[in-house]
Amino acid sequence: MTIGHQCLRFTASMAVAGLVAVLSTGCSSVESPSGRQAVPIIFDTDIGTDVDDAGALAILHIMADRGEARILATMSANQNRWCAPAIDVINTYYGRPDTPIGSSKTGPSPEEWYHDSVPDYPHDLVSGHDAPDAVALYRKILAAQPDRSVTIVVVGWLTNMAGLLKSGPDSSSPLSGSELVEAKVKELVSMGGRWPNSAKNEGEYNFRMDGAAAHKVISDWPGKIVFTGLGRDVMTGGRLVAEAPKDNPVPAFYRNFFKGHKVSERSSWDLIAVLYAVRGLSDYFTAVSEGKCVGREDGGNEWIPGAASNHSYLVYRMPQAELAAVIEDLLLTPPLR
Ligand SMILES: [Ca+2]
Structure with missing residues (x-):
C-alpha cells in the first residue's frame, strides 16, 4: 500500500470516526x-x-x-530473525503495514517465544535478516525530518543509539551521527536503569545487555534523555488476553508469555516508556531533573544530584493501579483501520 493511499483511507476514517489521526510516515502533521x-x-x-x-x-x-503520535519507523535492537517479523505483524494488524522496519546487525540476539505466533498473522517481512540496517535507516529518516522534532523511544538495549552516535557521513546526510542527533532529535526516552541508583553488580536488564552501548549513550548523547525505568508493579495484559478479538496478534504474544512463565499479567515497563514519549508527564508522572546519570560499562547506573542536566528520570504521580487501567484500556482499543 502506498503512503498516498494510506492518507486517503485516513481521511475517510476521520469522517466516520470524528477523530484526528495520522496513519503513515508521509502524512503531514496534524x-x-x-x-x-x-x-x-x-x-x-x-x-x-x-x-x-x-x-x-x-x-x-x-x-x-488518535492523532497523538506519528510513527516514523520501528527498529529492532535484537538481531534474532523473528523480531523484525514480529514488529511487522503488529504494524500490519494496526493498519500500517508499510511502516519502515530496521534491524540491528551487531547487537545481541536472544530468542524466546515470539516465533510461536508470528507465522499465524499477516505480515510480509519474513526474516529480520532481510530488514535494512537500523543505524542506516535511522540516518535516512532523521535527515528528512524538521530540526529538533523527533522523539526516539528505546524499550530495549541501547545498541542502535550507540551505533547511531558512532556513525559517519553517508548518502543520507553529511553530518556525523552525533551531529545528526543534535540537529534532529527532540528527546530520547530510554526504558532503562534503576533509579536513582542500581545496586552494585545489579544493573537493570536493558543497560546490562549492552553495557558498552548504555555507557556510550549516557555519556555522549548530545541532547535530552528521559529515563523511565518504571512499571514493575503496573500489571497489564490480563484483560487484553481475556477480551481482545482472535485476529489481534498482541494477546497471542501475551498468551505465549503467560504460559511459558506461568503468570496471568505482566509488568508494564515498555508501555510506560511509550506512554511518556507520546503524552509527556501528563497526570501520570513527575520528573527528577536536578542531577546527572553516570552509567557504568557493566550496565549499572548512578544518579549524581546537582544542577539540572540533559538527563532526568521519572517517578510515579498517578497510583499504579490507575495507570494500569489507563494502559489496559489503550490495549483494548480496536484499530481505526
Ligand atoms: Ca523491551
Whole structure:
C-alpha cells in the first residue's frame, strides 16, 4: 500500500470516526483532539525477550490512531530473525503495514517465544535478516525530518543509539551521527536503569545487555534523555488476553508469555516508556531533573544530584493501579483501520 493511499483511507476514517489521526510516515502533521501536535516517534525495541514490547508497540499505534503520535519507523535492537517479523505483524494488524522496519546487525540476539505466533498473522517481512540496517535507516529518516522534532523511544538495549552516535557521513546526510542527533532529535526516552541508583553488580536488564552501548549513550548523547525505568508493579495484559478479538496478534504474544512463565499479567515497563514519549508527564508522572546519570560499562547506573542536566528520570504521580487501567484500556482499543 502506498503512503498516498494510506492518507486517503485516513481521511475517510476521520469522517466516520470524528477523530484526528495520522496513519503513515508521509502524512503531514496534524493536531490530536487534545490540541497537541502528533509526536513524531521512532520506536526501538528488543522485542522477543519480553512481552511488554508488543504491548508498547500496540498502544503506540492506538495513540497514532488518535492523532497523538506519528510513527516514523520501528527498529529492532535484537538481531534474532523473528523480531523484525514480529514488529511487522503488529504494524500490519494496526493498519500500517508499510511502516519502515530496521534491524540491528551487531547487537545481541536472544530468542524466546515470539516465533510461536508470528507465522499465524499477516505480515510480509519474513526474516529480520532481510530488514535494512537500523543505524542506516535511522540516518535516512532523521535527515528528512524538521530540526529538533523527533522523539526516539528505546524499550530495549541501547545498541542502535550507540551505533547511531558512532556513525559517519553517508548518502543520507553529511553530518556525523552525533551531529545528526543534535540537529534532529527532540528527546530520547530510554526504558532503562534503576533509579536513582542500581545496586552494585545489579544493573537493570536493558543497560546490562549492552553495557558498552548504555555507557556510550549516557555519556555522549548530545541532547535530552528521559529515563523511565518504571512499571514493575503496573500489571497489564490480563484483560487484553481475556477480551481482545482472535485476529489481534498482541494477546497471542501475551498468551505465549503467560504460559511459558506461568503468570496471568505482566509488568508494564515498555508501555510506560511509550506512554511518556507520546503524552509527556501528563497526570501520570513527575520528573527528577536536578542531577546527572553516570552509567557504568557493566550496565549499572548512578544518579549524581546537582544542577539540572540533559538527563532526568521519572517517578510515579498517578497510583499504579490507575495507570494500569489507563494502559489496559489503550490495549483494548480496536484499530481505526
Ligand atoms: Ca523491551
